[in-house]
Amino acid sequence: MQNESLLDVQGLTKVYGNKGSLFVPRKEMLAVNNVSFSIKKGETFGLIGESGSGKTTIGRMVLRLIEATAGDIQYEGKSILSMKKGEMDKLRSEMQIIFQDSGSAFNPRKTIGEQILHPLNKFHSNSDAGYQYNKVIEMLDVVGLRADFYHRYPHELSGGQRQRAGIARALIVKPKFLVLDEPVSALDVSVKAQIINLLIDLQKEFQLTYLFIAHNLDLVAYFCDKVAVLSKGELIETAPTIELFRKPKHEVTQKLLSSILTLDGDLGEYYRKQSAI
Amino acid sequence: MKGWKIACSAFFTDKVATVGAVIIIFAFLVALFAPILAPYHPNEVAEGSIRLMPPGTDGHLLGTDQQGRDILSRIIFGTQTSLISAVVPVVMAAVISIGLGIIAGFYQGVVGNIIMRIMDVFFAFPAVLLAIAIAAILGPGLLNVIIAMIIVRIPYMTRVVYTDTLQESQKEYIEAAKAFGVGRIEIMFKQILPNVLPSLIVYSTTLAGVTIVTVAGLSFIGLGVQPPEADWGRMASDGSDLLMLGHPFVTFFPGIAILILSFAFSMIGDGLRNALDPYERSKVKKEKVNAKKAMVA
């Protein structure tokens, strides 16, 4: 079953802009252009590129938080772009998203517990309150937070703790597929490692498939099975991680990888030699 | 500690707000118990009283007006109309503005544009002028003045709600809700509303203060409360002819009353914001816990 693909993206395109009217000139921007990739079950698929390359837009389109302009997205063989709202809503418990923590991923005026409970309430509205409360506490424990975090407000948590809570909120509906949108970019180096390790453990425990969008290239190298490189909305290179990091084919990829900061030596030097050969 | 208790303590950490709250509560009590508190009936000339008695006259603490009515009693009864004219238009306008502002901010596009362009049309006229025009069309009377004030306040409040909604709808917790398939109505009124409400409430308290003055002004020019009903604006207007004739107090006392109540409403704004903000509340909670610890130690 390992080789079965979970998500197939074909020719995905997003054009931002207006159609133009009497007062507004027609203005269009191609944010994502004809992008295709597929993610196998249990895999961690990395999506890298400069800011503005369209990686966040792709992550949102896969979950239909942004509607695609053209192309097709198949989840377990079903085309999700043509689904009606009701059908899509049912599928939403299987596909979830973890945001870059900027303090805005949680509603500042509701407690963490309320916000983790909310999706559970939505998808399992028939279960009783006590059961749901226990489920939330259980999930907090899974992500390494104490039960008393239930009654705290988002601002009372550190960045790392908030990110754990965000993971709990996504996992409580038992998804199979997670879009990780820069989940550790805003965190300290030491906390980054904690969250990545947690994601790896959870992947094993719940058989999750990840789409990892990031600009921390060293973590991408560590975490992903396969990596796709985006530049100006177009996919320029897709390869297994080791292959991509050893022999980046495209110039943009080489430039991107050269900027990894290491403790000793200069990776840029290595890639320049590689491309000279 | 209970949530509302913490909210109250957060409110009362703001000294200005506390003073404002005390004045408003006092005004409400006065309005409620006006028949008991007032020494005379507001519209009747008390037995044996003379016109324009100066303040401090035996039996008439603030004196009598040009018809010989007790000014103190009229101010006490006037509190009722003043509070109604402060609270009712603002609350009604807030409810309508929340609906319009959140819908416009959340949907943007065509719906948002239509709503906000209509608001812009109202913005083109000065508020007081617009209120006068509407009240004049509807005819004099307290109810019509209140309707006029509601219409005048809606564009301002909708703007506030709209701007905050625009900001909130871009945040990731809204996307998280969408990712769970939460409906639009629920997102608008359960997720966004709690976050736009505090600034609207603060704004509303300021507007309530201004509204008292505006309604008093409308009464002054004869559009509001009709005689012989006791109303501060009307009283000030009636006394204006006497200002230069050596009887300034007929205008002075109702004028002061308008000023104090309108200030009081403006003062409670910051306190209300503190009480509604989880961050401020947790600060207060921590301070309380510490104070307790210090007591034990």
Next chain:
Amino acid sequence: MIQAVRKKEAFLNVTNLMTKIHTPEGSMTVLDHINLSIDKGDIMAIVGESGSGKSMTIHSILQMITKNLLDSYAGEIEVEGKSILDIGEKEMQQIRGKKISLVAQNAMTSLDPSYRVGKQIIEIILDKTNLSKREAIEKALYLLEEMGIDEAKRVFQSYPHQLSGGLRQRVVIAMSLACDPDLIIADEPTSALDPSVQLQVLELFKKINRDLGTAILIITHDFGVVARIAESVAVMYAGQIVEQGKTSEVIYNPQHPYTNSLLNCIPDLDWIFLDGVGKKPLFQIKGEPPNLMNLSSGCRFANRCHMAKDICRSKLPELKKVHSPDLNHLVRCLLTERRESYAK
């Protein structure tokens, strides 16, 4: 080989700096006996997690902690030998910008969105120097060009929102150079940027240091940044400096377990070039930093330290010299102390 001996002139000296701030729980000591010295032309880094006190350190140096937050300063901060802790706000404003300037983490917040970039740079120059307006414009354009901006004139005429993140950060750095300061303090100048832009900005700092002799104090949580740019580094944890020394010494011969942990948090990519052989689990530091309001009497890192002994939980170590080629390599760890004494 003859080693050129650069005569160093002390610029900034921080001695036993203690900073206390007000919190709802009472007064909190956020900086505990900080000692730093930066010579003219140095590049130094302060590294640590959020809450370690690295930002507090620079805000104390620039005396930018807001009045209702600040409880008290103790110790001494000297700029060119003169104490600045007790001078007035007016004199301090002369030091800020003219002698020491700050590059904030978020370029967007240090630029005013409603004015053109050029106007903002010129205003600073006119405010702090005696240059005429024409000279100020020339200087501003020169600075933008120096920052490696190709279309300096276009950027000069732009509003902040019209520029990319990298360009904005360059503009902010150009602004910080407007009055030829002796020291630039950069607070996480690259953590919001793309990796390739981050690299360019770091190179830019190096160039400024080389060409203009400006000293640079960079605040970061990433040892990769330290390795790339700094000559010396101070590692902070829970309001204290736990290790300090030359960058190469601290990176290749770390003495404090916390420094070691931070270094380990940077994934090692060697396995990629060895066909996946030797891929180690990603190292993580367990737990969270201690609450500064109720500290134990022991080492502040003890609860997260994988080497901690009983003594670590009861006795607070002091910052002491270690046996090392770098004479100024200081470490605050009882275990290192003990190991050193055995070695003797």
